[in-house]
Amino acid sequence: EESSDSDGETEPARCFLRRLSTKKEIERLTSIKEGYLHKQNSSFQRLVKRYFKLHAGSLYYSTDNKSTIFNQIALIDTTIAECSLKNINHSFQVITPSRNLIICADSRREMEEWMGAIRSAVARDISPPALNMTLQRHNWCVLPTIRPTFCNVCGESLQSVSRSGVTLHGLACEVCKYRTHKRCAIKSHPTCKWSTLASMEHSIVEDAEGNLLMPHQWQMGNFPANSKCLVCKKSCGSMLRLQDLSCLWCQATVHSGCQHKTPTCNLGPAHVSILPPTSITMMDEGGFWRAQKPSDSSPLLVFLNSKSGDSQGVKMLRRFKQLLNPAQVFDLMNGGPRTGLRLFQNFQTFRVLVCGGDGSMGWVLNEIDKLGLHGQCQLGILPLGTGNDLSRVLGWGASFDDDTQLSLMLERLERAQIQMFDRFVQCVCNLSLSVSCSATKPTPDIQEAFQLIEPIVAFEDTAADHLSRILHSQSHNVVISSAMVLCSIVQEIVSKVASTIEVLEGGTTSDDSLAYKCMMLNDKMDALLKTLAKESSLEQGLIESKNCSKQQHHSDKQLDHSQPDQQTAYRSKEQLMCRANSLKKAIRNIVEVTERTVDEQNHQTICFNMENYKRSLMNKSPSSSPSPIPLTKPNVENLTFTSPTIRSSPGNIPTATSVATINDDSAQAATASQQNEVIYGDAGTTCTCGGGSHGGSKDLSFPLLNVPLLHSQPSRDDFYEKCVMNNYLGVGLDAKIALDFHNKREEQPHKCRSRTRNMMWYGVLGGKEILQRTHKNLDQRVRLECDGKLIPLPNLQGIVVLNIPSYMGGTNFWGGSKGDEFFLPPSIDDKILEVVAVFGSIQLGISRVINLQRHRIAQCHSVRITIIGDEKMPVQVDGEAWLQNPGVIWIQHKNRAQVLIRHRAFEETHKTWTERNK
Template sequence: MSHDFRLKSFYKPAYCNYCTDLLWGIMNQGYQCTVCNAISHDRCLMESRKMSCTVKSGGYRPLNFISNNKIKDPLTAAVKTGHEFKVKSYYKPTYCHQCSELLWGLMNQGYQCTVCNFVCHERCLSSLTVDCTHLLSEQITNPIGHTWISPKSSANKRKWCNVCRKKITGSAMYCKVCRRYAHKYCIGHELNNCKECSSTCTTKTDFDHHWIEGNLTSHAKCEMCTKPCFTDLCLTGFRCGWCGITLHSSCFNAFIKSDKCKSCDFRDLSHMILPPYCVSMPISQRTLQQDETLEAISSTSFHITVVPTINEEMLGDAQEPVLVFINGRSGGNQGIELINGFSRHLNPLQVYDLSAGGPLPGLYSFRNVSKYRVLVGGGDGTVGWVLSGLDFMKDHLKCPVPPCAVLPLGTGNDLARALKWGGGYTGEKVMQLLYAIEDADRQPFDRWNVKFKEDFQLISEAEGAVECKTVTMNNYLGIGLDAEIALDFHQAREDHPEKFNSRLHNKGVYLQLGVQKTFSRDTSAELHQVMALKVDDKFVSLPTGLKGIVLLNIESWGAGSEPWGSHIEEGFEKNTYSDGMLEVMGLSGPMHLGRIKSSLQNGIRIAQGTNISISFSSTLPVQVDGEAWQQTPCEIEVNLLEQRAIMLRKSPNQQRPSSR
């Protein structure tokens, strides 16, 4: 039976049966069949006539049956999603959470769920992809709680609450692991559906996508249709919390049914991430075994940390996960922000805050992994802390010398400068940092054993005795002038720690201390009068007038200065950190130190060698890698460690766009 279409004026929203678009206009907007009430645009009339005409009862419907005649009642079709929809009138612009298009009309423009506030067109009821919250709660088999933190105020702009689906206008919280946003008063109603970072199944090697609704990045593109899917008009769209792919809500069902929907392969991070199916955690319902806990003990603190177990057999040959250590107290708030950023992009079980237990828990969890990389975020002292942890754990690690990258968060950051990671963190995105680690060059790195042998015959009764000790040196060792300034800085920070929370302020204090030394009366003895130097079993005479002596392993010193210089001089070679030699350099005074800092002059070259011995007969300030103290008369022996470290040197050509 053919349609009997007649031109008609519609006084409330009506939609074309063929294209499902709204009929626009004030009068005579389209055509309606007098037999079955089918509606059509003028432009769709020829195609609409090809559709079969079936007599229907019930009179006029704003949205009639679409062209395939498969859906009998949109509200009935929406029941499977668990929503409780009611027709609603909106008095300000409102957008469909399914197709992200505007709800047009003057009254009764769309439907809204009375439980979760989901909003949609009537035509979208039959293709919903988002289940109601009460139905989602029943689908969770392994509840994982969220880790809520307060973001910067700027991070809340153009965000929508994942609980009440309303726009965030004031303070809010977000999960640092899966990046769900919520009002503070909505957190108690959020589902425990955070990313699953470990697995209870020891045989499954594939992993499903973890879908998170809404709040997509501005450059997001749909994996199905390749069109932009970002919108800040409502909570819509989906993002995988692991691989980062994004979808339109309207493309979600088609993607799930297509060949593109495979197990999550983590995309760009597949070589760096620790897959959850490789990780298992101790079961909380039973008593922990001894090898599942680690006690990190110091003189002032005691930590008991539950560590995950990693099954290396389930790691692929190409996978080399990154073990991340960040000092949360470094760089002001930068350390905490980076911990949150790496926890979001990687598996949180491979990211550790050094201020909460040190490096041993992380190293212990990776003890059975034969191939991995390490990223250390902090100052030079933090890097030395992690390298010392590797030395301590070397007999228990399958990979005792993993390649290490440095993320500079301290004040001087000389090691990071020498490895081309820069003098400080300048806000690079976490993905760019991970790309840089992936492209970095592996370099052998010399490390040195420094032994202090006390000469008790030279210590006066008034000065007393200091316990002999052995330390490991990575960067440099200083005696005299530069160590005295480092010691004054350390004492000032101990007296007022609240003031030393920025890199700029710390450098200002160093400058102030150097200026004070320049204009103050110098009463210290010249080093050639109290010190003897032996390099490779040969005595070396010290120049007169020396106020400081420095042993260099790297070319950077004093927050970026290069005191050894690059000029060619007979009897001396270029300074490198992998040549098995140390450079012995002298400082003549504060003015000389200032000229070195200003790159106007180099230090006084004295010697180069592998085995160095220094003895002095009076108490002098000493610093190793920035850690300074007063040292009583002793003999210092510096020898090359047999085990070199492997450091990651940033590649100058690394530049990849970030997709997340």
């Protein structure tokens, strides 16, 4: 049988008794983990497949599970170490006094699972991750270096001379750089880099008032020989033996004799971002650690997706733990973002760095939603792997893979600028299943969140939708039914606002209080509802008596041809308009007051953040420091639902977004709607939409008239929240390509590993789409509404809705970042979506190279896409694709997050300023 010592660490060749166990003996014990792994055969360094069984205290292996005899390794005085940084085989070593076994797993995940399981079998305690923070053990790694290195346990050199020359062996802790021989690891000092106050044990230092001070954490030797002593300024360190000390936190070096002259540590260059272990002192009832914010810094919470970008993620994770407190760095693959957010939850404001792709960012944002921390945290991104659209937009680049540049990254983050970032929610209502819709009804808490998060915006969209119908429709019964729906929605929200306000104001109702206004509105609503009910029954009678054709309510866009009715209809419509106008004024009042309050609050939060930020920077660069972060003015929008695109472009009302152009004079409404122009098309066709008459360039008699949903709009209750859209949503061709790519990746992960290959696959799959033309007639399978306005679609293959000007890996699909006479400049904090048409794969390919302009459809606040027919439709949100059942997709504003934008100008000023002051 083979011996497993395969590397050259010089240990006395010993003859040990191999311990064997029979299958029967093993089966009496409960197995912790078992399965096939590869074991390295020492003689030829070949890999052989073995079946492993792990029990408390012992690891067993044999050729397969059916073997009667198993090899046994007693897990006493055992060290588990990962093999090298570039670990392609996913291998690790199990080092015991008698054996050194090299084991390879199929994936990094499997390797980590086994390493964790064996560690717990040795330690005989399996504690939750939160508790593990106090028990920071070393993370051993087989790490060769070129420099002479000495064992921190026995002090001897890790160099050895073998046939192949001089080599360095032994283990290094990936966090604290503690070095040992493999045989010495078990005798090493058990404390790794401190994480919590408890882990500091005897090193805790207090000043005269009993305040906790941060001492240095000294590690002996193994640093460059030309280092300077912090105390006596003479050179220290040695290449010849283990001597003198370096601090794990501030990186200062001292002579062993000078050590006592520098009692406290300033945490070094990254001090602003470090969460000192002295700040982590308590645990809440849920078993989560809660940190106290240090008075003079702005600690950074780091989330890293170790699965991102090949092995980069793992390297970055180590580097962050070396630079910061290991307890403030979290692997998203190991328990998600909750533990980290809980740790920082007590902070009034804190910065979060998400290292990974758009998916990781979405994950963290969702958890922030759940914990309600958007007011407190500001998020930056360090892009790993592919598909980092948000990162590009925020100025952090397409990808970051140099782990030696991380301290520079931390500095940039300290100088970053805060901006608000819109997030939209995608709700769906399955149509063909309208009967079983109740099965997919929102759970109470989603529904509640829905109504509480941004009631004004949601309300605004629906209200605008119905008001536009009231004003544009020639059909009396459409007007009445819309008005009734509108009234009930408004009433519901008004009562909600009123009760909230009443609680806030303590029951006092002054004349101009919001509660009072709501009350007044409520009364008006009641009166209107009564009138409407009367009108409706009257109308019903009329329709029956005239035996009116059914087509009348097929579409609210169709003219009512029954001439005799029209006079009656118009007379009461005028009365209705009168009431609607007074109603509109009342609602506007409320919206304005609410907006003002919200804006004031936003402004305060941002100012407050700025103050904190300035203060933290002041400490670093006193007095004449260049004015730090320019204030991002909270986006004050003049929210009046009468015109959904608020800041309409100069000139006319050219975008499809200025939908419900409700002029006080209702007579103008009809003509105004005819002027609404949509710009689209590869040939740059301009086409009129809306109103009863068709612009002439295209026949707009939709093939949709038979679709039953057109006159029975799904109500809010029919929708459930499918997911949050941070970046973009695609329907049709592009989603199909994303879906195919996703399926390919699942089938053949190795083919899609690298970034360039990813792009190539997109190309190949896109090419296939051109040939098949699967989504050639998408315009007949979907119905697009922007801010309640039906948009006539050209012959297209896909629709893309953008929140940020970067799409599927860096394309500015909207084309251009400036505003023009038709459109506003795209922005991430304007609550406006950009809607774009996709004409084919060629365009998808080309748009990476040139800027396209002609495919723009609209800018608007909310988008509804109805999928017609029985076929499922590919849909993708932020790169995640799926097949969506026929139904309605509704995208509307959800909330705003605070994000950190790279501020190059300030970085420059700061640099020249520090250089000048040297």
